[in-house]
Amino acid sequence: MIDRKPSSSLIRDFATWEPMLRLLLAGNAERQAGPSARVAGRIGLHSWSPAMRRPSPPRGRAAQVEDMQDEFDAVRRVQSALANAGIDDLSFTAEISSTGKAVLHLLGPSPAVEPGIGTPHPGALILVEGALPEPWRRLPDPAPGAVPAPSADPALLERTLRERLPDAIGATEEEIAAAEARLGVALPDELKVLYRVTRARWEDWGDDYAAAARVYAAVGCELFSLDDLYVAGASSRYCRWEFAAMTAAVTAPDAAVQGLVGSPGWIVFGDNGGGDRLAVDLTPGPRGHVGQIIMLGHEDDIGAELLADCLLDLVAERPSARRGNRHDDRPPAVARVNTGNLRSVEAAAHADLEVLSIGVWDDEPLSLASVIGLPRLRTLTAYPGTLADPLEIAELTGLEFLELGPQEWRVLLDAGAVPRGLSAAAIEVRGNQDPLPIVAIANELLALWDRPRIIQTVCEGELGPVG
Incomplete structure (x- = not known):
């Protein structure tokens, strides 16, 4: 246009x-x-x-x-x-x-195109308005047998905090109830105890940095006020489509924390001072505890790190002995075929494969025959010139994201074989190519879904x- x-x-x-x-x-x-x-x-x-x-x-x-x-x-x-x-x-x-x-x-x-990164070429094309990659749609698995850690003790937590913060102004029950109504989730007992001792409002400290530092020392983090508590759902972790589609939300059988982008049970209450958020976890992994304390890294798009088995353990500086203990012998859900990783598509194929990335390749072009019919394959990216027959893509009926070079897209478009189940797509451009032909292909793809053109x-x- x-x-x-x-x-x-x-x-x-x-x-x-x-x-x-x-x-x-x-x-x-x-x-x-x-x-x-x-x-x-x-x-x-x-x-x-x-x-x-x-x-x-x-x-x-x-x-x-x-x-x-x-x-x-x-x-x-x-x-x-x-x-x-x-x-x-x-x-x-x-x-x-x-x-x-x-x-x-x-x-x-x-509005249907993400900006390119450091390039005049378009970024991801959002073919379905409001569409999110599968990991950003994933909800936590139920954990009906999960219970609080044996070390959790709300009464001892309250005594400890009141000894450390004798002059703090705590939240009223009405204020706590209002926070629960705003969040749409009941606060766990230890978190209620924390805010009964201090509601952590800056105005309560009278702009006294020393008072804020005392709260930091007492709790073990930069504590958010009761008014600033939030639920770390998937929407709190923005990620561009072409990166988000390359991740997988996988939880190992012995993981304490579920490998999610976000959860309605992750209640963020503080910061470690470096941009990483601390949360109470009400939806733990298979080996986790309800109410455990996790950290959401500011450089991570998915998952969280277990810090303490409960809030009392965080305050008492008792890190969890299960920290980082995750073992998973299953084949990876994300497979990369290129000169430095897997050397064939066949080696990547298995029933739980979600993402297949074919990168720089110095051998004969590859066939996709071994991944046709895989039930969970949702993302395919292929560097220009690496596919023996781009029309094989038409048989990958479960794809929601596809990234190809301009010539491969041209083959699919001319054959009317672009998978119509896609939610987003991208054009991989090699070298300093003229943006105009790339924009023309992007607009053809957007037109198939009646999306706003460039x-x-x-x-x-x-x-x-x-x-």
Whole structure:
């Protein structure tokens, strides 16, 4: 879908982009050798990816801001126009003739397309509105036999905390009930005890950092106020589709914590000071305890680490003896076939396989015959040129995410064989390919699901003779 009439918005004004295009053109001399040059990139409100040639600082001096002032000014000019247009991120490509005539294509945005990372090419295509990868839909398995840890003792916890925090202001029963109503879950006894001793509101400490530090020392974490408690469901862990689809929510038979993205039974009450969240776990794994304390790492998309068997153990600095004890002899749910891992698709195939990733390959293209019919296979990614017959994909009826190279997508599109059960898709681009053909394929895929296409706006201008 192409809009050839630039609107009045600054973002679609050629003058907005002219400094950027000049810098990109000057930054790659070999592009100027032919009859025309192509430059491309992506600019967002907080980042930009165009590769510009940056001047080297004088010998013996580190680079300074002023050394790159032209780049910063050009980027800010575009970012200001993005903000004015209410756009977070935009990719572009421009063809510049030897005479200096430039044809600029602005690509997107589309609400059905995630931005590419450091590239002008589109990211994941969301084919079904609101669709989430399977691990983000997974709910905890029931644990009917799970009980609190033997060391859990709400009465002792209360005495310990009151000795450490004699002047703290605790929450009323009405305030605790209001928190439970807001969260939609009853707080476990130990957590209620904690907030009866201190509701951890900053205003109660009178902006006294020392008082906050005393609470940290008493509890063993940066305690959230009762008003800031939240349930760490899957929605609290955002992840891009192309990464989320490559994970699997697997819980080992002897795991204390379920291998989930989130759970309605993970009640977050604090932080370790480094961005990792502490939660009371009401939906433990097969070998876990109700009310155990877990940590959700800020760099992790899935799972949690067991810290203590109960809140009293956390306060008493008694780490769980079961910490990190997980054994699973089952074949992995995520398999990677490439030059450094598995050397065949057959070696990856088993009944519980969920994700198959075919990466860089230096041998004959691979057949997918051995994974056809696997009941749980939901994700396939294949590096360009690695498949012997892309049409075999049509027989993988359970796929919800598919990432292929442009040529493989072309085969499926021309044959009308794109799996219609997909929720999302992606185009794997190798090297510095022109974004326009990639956007054209993306729009064909979006059209199959009647999703908003990537709009192309064309602007033309003059940069003057090149070279």
